[in-house]
Amino acid sequence: MPTYSLRPAVLVVVSVFLSSCGAGGSDTGAGQGSGAPGRGAGRGAGGPVPVLTARAEQKEVPVAVAAVGTVEAVSSVQIRSQVTGQLTAVHFTEGREVRQGDPLFSLDPRPYQVALLQAQAVLARDAATLQNAQAQQSRNDALFQKGLLARDVYESQRASVAALAATVEADKAAIETAKLNLKYTEIAAPISGRTGALGAHAGDLIRANDTSPLIVINQLAPIYVTFSVPGRYLPDIRRFQAQKPLGVSAATPGEVGPEGASESGSSAGPSLQADAARGTLTFVDNAVDVTTGTIRLKATFPNSDGRLWPGAFVRVTLDLTTQEGATVVPATAVQTSQDGQFIFVVKPDRTVEMRPVKVGRQQGSDAVIASGISPGDEVVTDGQLRLTPGARITEAGAREPSAGPSEGRRGGQGGRGQ
Secondary structure (H helix, E strand, O other): OHHHHHHHHHHHHHHHHHHHHHHHHHHHHHHHHHHHHHHHHHHHOOOOEEEEEEEOEEEEEEEEEEEEEEEEEOOEEEEOOOOOEEEEEEOOOOOOEEOOOOEEEEEOOHHHHHHHHHHHHHHHHHHHHHHHHHHHHHHHHHHHHOOOOOHHHHHHHHHHHHHHHHHHHHHHHHHHHHHHHHHHOEEEOOOOEEEOOOOOOOOOEEOOOOOOOOEEEEOOOOEEEEEEEEHHHHHHHHHHHHHOOOEEEEEOOOOOOOOOEOOOOOEOOOOOOOOOEEEEEEEEEEEEOOOOOEEEEEEEEOOOOOOOOOOOEEEEEEEEEEEEEEEEEEHHHOEEEOOEEEEEEEOOOOEEEEEEOEEEEEEOOEEEEEEOOOOOOEEEEEOHHHOOOOOEEEEOOOOOOOOOHHHHHHHHHHHHHO
């Protein structure tokens, strides 16, 4: 009986407890539900988006073609000996500049001096023999005129004189050859330029026309830069070259980095070739390469300071002409969507709009806008990922008025991160 009397009381207590828990859970859920929208609304209307902006400018922009080129010596000479002999002296220091006519090598001249003396002696002998034969011939002429000498003997004598005369001429040629060989024992620089690595040393036996050169001399001033551009530029190159000589700039990778900055990270100025060597286009190949579709060009550089070195790869800019009054914005302002390219433009009320644009070309870090932007328009250059049409903006790093100090700092850093 007591047991049956306690069960309703227990059920009532459990029921009251569950009701209170359900009410508490309902209140908690309601609190969370009402708080979440509040916070979501706070983010959705949390204030301006920090971005970086710039003004569209109207200025002169060079029309140029960029390429990668190779530096080539105007003249490169491999020095080889034309005679065989022992190398007795080297008159220069490898890797140094030499001038045309400067002595480079000396070979032992004694064998060729002896050969010259021998050739001169042979000439003297044959000349004496010829002189005796000519005297005999003059006597035979008188005898033949008087009929005292047979015709065959007379003609044989005349042939002997002619053969001796030819022998004397051959001896004279042998003397000239001996003199030339003796001259070849002294090797001089045929051009002015810089010498390379030395291929022989004093005491070595040098062979005539050996496969390995004794030294290579490269002419460094002036110097060539050879490069190729797509064949579609050929009509423009020919048209502008007919008006004036086309300028070419060349910079080594150590001077200018891929984005117009030096490898240390400092800016190189508004142009990729701000500090580059400058030359003139002097050669256009007579055919477009059918395998690559490119045309080979060559520019000549004074290179008086020796900046360009044969065999080096350089970044080349061929200046075709200058476009006046071009509308220019930083290239980072141009964005791409499935509908094409666009730019976020800042309106006077500091909200942004998406404006479709047509980009004519990119020149260095600038984009030339053919249509869609006017000079003076303020455009967003960084932070576009957080923007939507109609969004309000502020300069990156500025504190948002409606947010606390920590929220403002996080927003500024987020804008810079974008």
